[in-house]
Amino acid sequence: MTQLEKTYDPAKTEKRIYKLWLDGGYFHAEPDPAKKPFSIVIPPPNVTGQLHLGHALDNTIQDVLTRFRRMQGYAAVWVPGTDHAGIATQARVVEELRKQGLTRYDLGREAFVEKVWEWKRKYGGRIIEQLKLLGSSCDWERERFTMDEGCSRAVREVFVRLYEKGLIYKGERIINWCPHCVTALSDVEVEHEEEPGHLWHIKYPLKDGSGHVTVATTRPETMLGDTAVAVNPGDARYTHLIGKSVVLPLTDREIPVIADEYVEMEFGTGCVKITPCHDPNDFEVGQRHDLSQILIMDNDAKIINGGKYDGLDRFEARRAIVSDLASLGLLEKTEEHAHSVGKCERCGTTIEPITSPQWFVTMKPLAGPALETVRGGRVKFAPERFSKIYTNWMEGVRDWCISRQLWWGHQIPAWYCAECGHITVSRADPDKCEKCGSANIERDPDVLDTWFSSALWPFEVFGWPDKTPELDYWYPTTVVCPGYEIIFLWVARMIFSGMEYMGDVPFKTAFIHGIVRDDKGRKMSKSLGNGIDPQDVIDQYGADALRMNMISGNSPGNDMRFYPERCEAMRNFANKIWNAARFVMMNLTIGENALPGELEPEDKWILSKLNATVRDATENLDRYELGVAASKIYDFIWDDFCDWYIELTKPRLNSGDERASVSAQSVLLYVLTEILKLLHPFMPFITEELWQALPHEGDALMIQKFPEYDEALGFPGEAADFERVMAAIRAVRARRAEMNVPPSKRPSVLIVTPSPGIFEAGRAYIAKLAYAGDVTVSRDAPEASEGLVSAATDSARIYMPLSELVDAERERERIAKELEKARADLARLDAKLQNAEFTSKAPERVVAAERERADKAKALAANLEESLRSLA
RNA sequence: GGGAGCAUAGCUCAGCCGGUUAGAGCACCUGCUUUACACGCAGGGGGUCACAGGUUCGAGUCCUGUUGUUCCCACCA
Numbered sequence: 001m002t003q004l005e006k007t008y009d010p011a012k013t014e015k016r017i018y019k020l021w022l023d024g025g026y027f028h029a030e031p032d033p034a035k036k037p038f039s040i041v042i043p044p045p046n047v048t049g050q051l052h053l054g055h056a057l058d059n060t061i062q063d064v065l066t067r068f069r070r071m072q073g074y075a076a077v078w079v080p081g082t083d084h085a086g087i088a089t090q091a092r093v094v095e096e097l098r099k100q101g102l103t104r105y106d107l108g109r110e111a112f113v114e115k116v117w118e119w120k121r122k123y124g125g126r127i128i129e130q131l132k133l134l135g136s137s138c139d140w141e142r143e144r145f146t147m148d149e150g151c152s153r154a155v156r157e158v159f160v161r162l163y164e165k166g167l168i169y170k171g172e173r174i175i176n177w178c179p180h181c182v183t184a185l186s187d188v189e190v191e192h193e194e195e196p197g198h199l200w201h202i203k204y205p206l207k208d209g210s211g212h213v214t215v216a217t218t219r220p221e222t223m224l225g226d227t228a229v230a231v232n233p234g235d236a237r238y239t240h241l242i243g244k245s246v247v248l249p250l251t252d253r254e255i256p257v258i259a260d261e262y263v264e265m266e267f268g269t270g271c272v273k274i275t276p277c278h279d280p281n282d283f284e285v286g287q288r289h290d291l292s293q294i295l296i297m298d299n300d301a302k303i304i305n306g307g308k309y310d311g312l313d314r315f316e317a318r319r320a321i322v323s324d325l326a327s328l329g330l331l332e333k334t335e336e337h338a339h340s341v342g343k344c345e346r347c348g349t350t351i352e353p354i355t356s357p358q359w360f361v362t363m364k365p366l367a368g369p370a371l372e373t374v375r376g377g378r379v380k381f382a383p384e385r386f387s388k389i390y391t392n393w394m395e396g397v398r399d400w401c402i403s404r405q406l407w408w409g410h411q412i413p414a415w416y417c418a419e420c421g422h423i424t425v426s427r428a429d430p431d432k433c434e435k436c437g438s439a440n441i442e443r444d445p446d447v448l449d450t451w452f453s454s455a456l457w458p459f460e461v462f463g464w465p466d467k468t469p470e471l472d473y474w475y476p477t478t479v480v481c482p483g484y485e486i487i488f489l490w491v492a493r494m495i496f497s498g499m500e501y502m503g504d505v506p507f508k509t510a511f512i513h514g515i516v517r518d519d520k521g522r523k524m525s526k527s528l529g530n531g532i533d534p535q536d537v538i539d540q541y542g543a544d545a546l547r548m549n550m551i552s553g554n555s556p557g558n559d560m561r562f563y564p565e566r567c568e569a570m571r572n573f574a575n576k577i578w579n580a581a582r583f584v585m586m587n588l589t590i591g592e593n594a595l596p597g598e599l600e601p602e603d604k605w606i607l608s609k610l611n612a613t614v615r616d617a618t619e620n621l622d623r624y625e626l627g628v629a630a631s632k633i634y635d636f637i638w639d640d641f642c643d644w645y646i647e648l649t650k651p652r653l654n655s656g657d658e659r660a661s662v663s664a665q666s667v668l669l670y671v672l673t674e675i676l677k678l679l680h681p682f683m684p685f686i687t688e689e690l691w692q693a694l695p696h697e698g699d700a701l702m703i704q705k706f707p708e709y710d711e712a713l714g715f716p717g718e719a720a721d722f723e724r725v726m727a728a729i730r731a732v733r734a735r736r737a738e739m740n741v742p743p744s745k746r747p748s749v750l751i752v753t754p755s756p757g758i759f760e761a762g763r764a765y766i767a768k769l770a771y772a773g774d775v776t777v778s779r780d781a782p783e784a785s786e787g788l789v790s791a792a793t794d795s796a797r798i799y800m801p802l803s804e805l806v807d808a809e810r811e812r813e814r815i816a817k818e819l820e821k822a823r824a825d826l827a828r829l830d831a832k833l834q835n836a837e838f839t840s841k842a843p844e845r846v847v848a849a850e851r852e853r854a855d856k857a858k859a860l861a862a863n864l865e866e867s868l869r870s871l872a
Numbered sequence: 873g874g875g876a877g878c879a880u881a882g883c884u885c886a887g888c889c890g891g892u893u894a895g896a897g898c899a900c901c902u903g904c905u906u907u908a909c910a911c912g913c914a915g916g917g918g919g920u921c922a923c924a925g926g927u928u929c930g931a932g933u934c935c936u937g938u939u940g941u942u943c944c945c946a947c948c949a
Contacts, residue, residue, distance in 0.1 A: 004908090006909075008911090199949085217949060219949085262947090264949085267949065268949060271949090281949075337948095339948065389875080389944070393945070396945085485944095552886085553896080553897070554885070558878080559878095559943090560884095566884080569911090572909095574911085575911045576908090581908085582908050583909080625888060627886070628886075642909085646908075647913095734915060737903065737915035738902095738915075741903095768906090769906095821893095835930095836929085839929085840929080841929050845891095
């Protein structure tokens with residue numbers, strides 16, 4: 001048998017074990033009609049991204065689920081891949097170029113895109129390699145990229161279909177513009193932040209010279225684009241002005257005063273400047289009143305069409321305009337005013353609402369089935385509460401702006417005809433206008449939102465739009481495991497996409513997790529510098545410890561704080577298992593894993609505990625309660641197996657009796673092997689390593705059968721009996737500890753009990769675990785003696801002659817106190833049991849349990865009384 | 873403005889369908905080189921489960937309200 005090191009060293013095993021799995025091909029799955037399908041598609045990380053703890057969390061979750069089902073015999077596939085991440089990736093390469101003093105325009109589109117591919121080839125593998133460090137059992141043969149050929153074909157197919165169906169349109173609408181990323185964004189890519197700002201009250205003189213109206217605005221620079229002033233039609237203060245004109249200060253334009261319900265009389269002055277090109281509400285108002293549109297900012301948010309302000313940055317323009325208005329006497333007042341400002345989620349730049357010709361997906365027709373499927377429970381959210389968040393959003397969903405002014409991404413398959421203006425949208429690149437036949441056509445330069453391709457992920461990875469065996473077998477996927485921050489960006493869009501193109505849900509369950517925060521509860525971010533690199537954690541504690549830390553100690557859907565010390569606890573746990581296995585191996589003379597024909601009471605006890613743990617943990621895993629499952633397994637291993645069972649086997653192993661030793665070894669090996677299987681989904685490396693070192697059949701632990709509940713190994717009666725012996729041992733230990741008796745002092749122990757059988761059988765264990773010299777079991781009490789220390793359980797009284805340590809008076813007091821407590825318990829239980837309401841209404845098993853408890857309290861009280869008497 | 877989460881030991885958190893005397897890790901106290909493990913063992917202290925009502929034989933768990941806190945959504949000029 002291999003000799004194990006005293007301490008588990010993850011660094012020495014993880015790489016080797018991962019290679020063993022790869023070489024064995026165990027991660028790969030094929031559709032297999034003889035098995036049940038199980039599938040997960042990875043939330044594709046950004047191709048240029050670096051692994052962070054958020055990835056560690058959701059990949060651990062996916063790996064636990066995949067390994068669990070694989071071991072249960074499912075054809076389990078976990079499809080990995082990466083996302084081309086349009087804006088993020090392009091920004092990285094732009095930044096690279098900037099360092100060389102270049103812009104993307106210096107290279108031109110084609111060369112730039114080639115540059116990004118180069119970058120992707122160079123760094124795209126990094127995150128994948130990092131996922132492997134975690135132990136992820138992805139089917140790497142099926143790795144995909146959202147811009148690979150298949151995905152590109154899927155994207156194109158979807159775009160064309162939606163266009164043909166009239167669900168994709170191009171329109172001049174208000175969109176969110178990021179002047180830094182220089183592109184349009186969808187609504188969900190904008191984060192709103194409350195910021196202190198100002199409400200400037202500006203006088204707009206009436207054209208007829210009869211005075212002025214005062215408008216209030218938080219963005220005075222946009223006044224250059226004003227094309228009306230609006231008041232509420234019911235606002236008596238202003239009805240006489242409706243239809244009149246005002247002269248827009250700083251320009252020489254005249255604009256009308258109009259009436260619109262949208263204006264709230266209570267807010268500001270009740271007069272609103274209307275800037276259709278730079279505010280979504282004003283845009284609507286403009287539509288209703290057929291106002292003209294004046295765009296006053298360019299793509300860099302510099303002023304255009306603004307006379308002397310042209311060329312100024314929007315914030316410079318704001319300062320200049322406010323100061324000019326003040327000097328003209330048109331600034332009535334300035335109020336402090338907190339308001340929410342939209343920021344680009346990518347770069348944090350303040351978003352500018354702007355009218356722009358963009359492509360949109362009409363959402364209403366897609367939202368219907370997407371809502372139905374969640375309401376009807378065909379897609380379930382875990383935890384359930386997230387379905388409400390989803391539903392609320394989907395009910396109010398607005399059209400999705402899908403075009404991006406980038407070069408890196410899926411270019412929109414639309415060609416504009418210079419002759420007739422027709423737009424040709426086509427699966428294959430056209431060489432002429434489909435309407436007039438002109439060859440003078442030009443392709444739309446824009447690319448699609450990155451999430452447009454990720455929305456198709458659950459079916460494009462299986463080969464859609466082709467009909468493939470994989471698609472047929474694994475779609476709908478079983479479960480998807482994203483963080484709650486991408487419910488709208490990704491989960492929602494997969495659902496309506498799945499319904500639209502596949503006619504079926506993309507996954508049966510969305511298992512949502514929270515955010516990993518730092519130890520102070522803050523989000524980890526580059527700017528705070530509080531990010532923790534999972535690779536460092538793995539180096540220090542091992543991947544298994546990191547994984548176990550991610551899974552346990554938090555509940556699904558809630559954020560978690562990351563404490564390195566918790567990893568330490570899990571590292572210690574790994575070491576505990578390591579040493580338990582080391583102990584088993586050191587004592588092993590057998591080469592086969594089989595339970596002995598005859599089992600000792602302690603064997604039945606541990607098997608019974610194991611069996612219950614298997615049943616409970618499996619149930620928890622079935623319900624996505626991974627943390628609860630992990631902690632049950634943890635407790636069983638540490639408390640039951642290590643602290644009790646291993647100690648209990650020592651007398652047999654050291655007895656010199658070959659048969660006794662072999663029987664102990666057999667049970668040890670059996671239980672340890674089952675433990676390794678149970679724990680494997682959570683801590684795959686150490687469990688595989690140990691399994692390989694132990695006698696085993698088969699090639700790898702990761703493809704062994706997951707333990708199943710076995711009625712034949714229940715032993716409820718025997719297990720309960722044996723717990724009486726354990727209770728006696730605990731009682732003796734507690735008494736000794738209280739009196740500071742060192743383990744070297746081994747008094748004889750007398751056990752007085754009405755049921756001596758189990759204690760007779762357990763004599764050796766009592767001697768070992770309670771440090772007894774010799775153990776006598778009797779039905780009869782000893783002669784009263786001053787020198788005895790006593791302990792009592794509900795099934796026995798225990799006496800130890802420790803006359804030199806014991807103070808008879810204090811001993812009596814102590815027992816009297818315990819007795820008092822036991823009687824109080826008994827009284828409480830009796831009262832409960834005598835309450836007819838309780839006995840008639842509570843379920844039978846609860847009443848039975850209370851009865852048993854009362855019986856035990858009664859027995860304990862009786863034993864304590866007896867102890868007291870024998871001291872008298 | 874709408875919605876959701878959280879509030880349990882000094883700290884961070886579990887507590888799954890309402891049913892013991894509410895648990896874990898860390899921290900703390902006492903003792904221990906017991907030949908698997910000091911990354912350990914044994915024993916121990918520590919909680920009015922935010923507050924107020926309610927439902928129930930029984931509430932940390934369900935309901936209502938209050939307070940505090942975090943987050944999400946929303947076209948709050």
